[in-house]
Amino acid sequence: MAGFDTFTERMARGVARGTSRRSLLAWLGAGMTGTAMLPALPVARAATHPDAARPEMKSGTPQDPGNPASCDYWRYCAIDGFLCSCCGGTVNSCPPGTEMSPITWIGTCTNPADGRAYIISYNDCCGVSSCGQCLCNRNEGDRPQVRPQSNNDYNWCLGTESSIYNCSVAAIVGTALDQPQ
Amino acid sequence: MKLVPLALVALVALSATLAARASERAMPGVMNPRQAHQDYILKCQGCHRPDGSGDDRSNPPMRGVVARFLTVPGGRAFIGRVPGVATVDLDDERLADLVNWTLHSFDAEHLPRDFQPYSAAEIAALRRNPIRLDRVATRARLVEGFSSQEAKQAQQD
Numbered sequence: 001m002a003g004f005d006t007f008t009e010r011m012a013r014g015v016a017r018g019t020s021r022r023s024l025l026a027w028l029g030a031g032m033t034g035t036a037m038l039p040a041l042p043v044a045r046a047a048t049h050p051d052a053a054r055p056e057m058k059s060g061t062p063q064d065p066g067n068p069a070s071c072d073y074w075r076y077c078a079i080d081g082f083l084c085s086c087c088g089g090t091v092n093s094c095p096p097g098t099e100m101s102p103i104t105w106i107g108t109c110t111n112p113a114d115g116r117a118y119i120i121s122y123n124d125c126c127g128v129s130s131c132g133q134c135l136c137n138r139n140e141g142d143r144p145q146v147r148p149q150s151n152n153d154y155n156w157c158l159g160t161e162s163s164i165y166n167c168s169v170a171a172i173v174g175t176a177l178d179q180p181q
Numbered sequence: 182m183k184l185v186p187l188a189l190v191a192l193v194a195l196s197a198t199l200a201a202r203a204s205e206r207a208m209p210g211v212m213n214p215r216q217a218h219q220d221y222i223l224k225c226q227g228c229h230r231p232d233g234s235g236d237d238r239s240n241p242p243m244r245g246v247v248a249r250f251l252t253v254p255g256g257r258a259f260i261g262r263v264p265g266v267a268t269v270d271l272d273d274e275r276l277a278d279l280v281n282w283t284l285h286s287f288d289a290e291h292l293p294r295d296f297q298p299y300s301a302a303e304i305a306a307l308r309r310n311p312i313r314l315d316r317v318a319t320r321a322r323l324v325e326g327f328s329s330q331e332a333k334q335a336q337q338d
Contacts, residue, residue, distance in 0.1 A: 102230060102239075103227060103228050103239055103240070104227045105227055106222060106223055106226060106227045107223075108223070119219070119222055119223065121227070143270075147268065147270075150270070158228075158239050159236065159238060159239040159240075173222060173226075173231075174219070174222055176219060176223075177215060177216060177219055
């Protein structure tokens with residue numbers, strides 16, 4: 001044990017002789033600045049933007065313009081959730097292994113191709129844990145939670161075997177009348 | 182002779198169109214069936230399903246049931262005061278149209294023979310006093326009354 005004590009003492013005294021308190025401050029300062037600057041270095045960070053690497057989807061018809069794997073797509077005007085197009089499904093079908101909820105949030109979106117309002121049903125796909133890709137939260141026409149039938153912050157996985165939410169689709173269920181008559 | 186099948190097709194198409202018109206007209210109290218159907222899609226269908234079927238786990242069915250509420254005491258008021266009807270963001274006229282459309286579309290067979298359609302004024306009065314937490318119990322009580330009321334009706338007939 002005495003040998004260990006001597007060794008520790010010699011090391012501690014060596015460090016104390018060879019360093020100064022000022023140099024410790026200088027090292028600490030440099031370290032903190034360096035850590036803060038590291039994320040600002042110009043290196044590629046593809047991993048932080050998975051959507052950028054995603055291939056573009058197309059409907060193939062000029063009547064349905066845009067990319068259904070992007071939050072900008074016209075049918076997603078009132079959506080709040082992960083896009084099934086990014087999760088192994090499509091704009092109107094659930095990913096394999098999930099079940100589509102028969103209870104849905106319904107709203108209208110304007111199609112830029114013809115300027116008409118279409119009635120959109122936002123069905124949730126349920127039964128598998130959150131997809132986590134392409135979160136999209138646009139909320140047009142969303143109402144506060146005191147109007148539960150018009151609020152999209154609820155989990156709409158109702159009427160399914162499981163109430164676990166995976167992702168959301170946007171299916172057209174009709175065209176809206178031009179204006180209330 | 183080739184004209185005969187053509188004329189037949191035209192006749193069938195004409196009668197189908199007339200039948201469709203007739204079914205729209207045969208809804209007393211519904212001023213604008215297309216508007217009412219759209220309001221149903223926008224405000225009701227998300228939970229009550231496109232055909233009003235529902236299920237006993239999530240939303241109770243309306244198809245084949247909803248007009249039976251009109252046969253029991255308090256049922257007519259219940260339809261106007263149930264939260265989904267009373268608190269919907271539609272004006273009284275469109276809401277009265279929508280309620281009458283729902284009764285005709287999903288449960289015409291149970292509509293009482295002397296059914297008076299809901300008016301905008303009646304809907305306005307009912308929705309001012311919506312049912313809140315006791316909606317499930319109220320519904321269950323009214324549904325219990327269906328069978329006894331129908332037995333009474335059968336005796337009268």
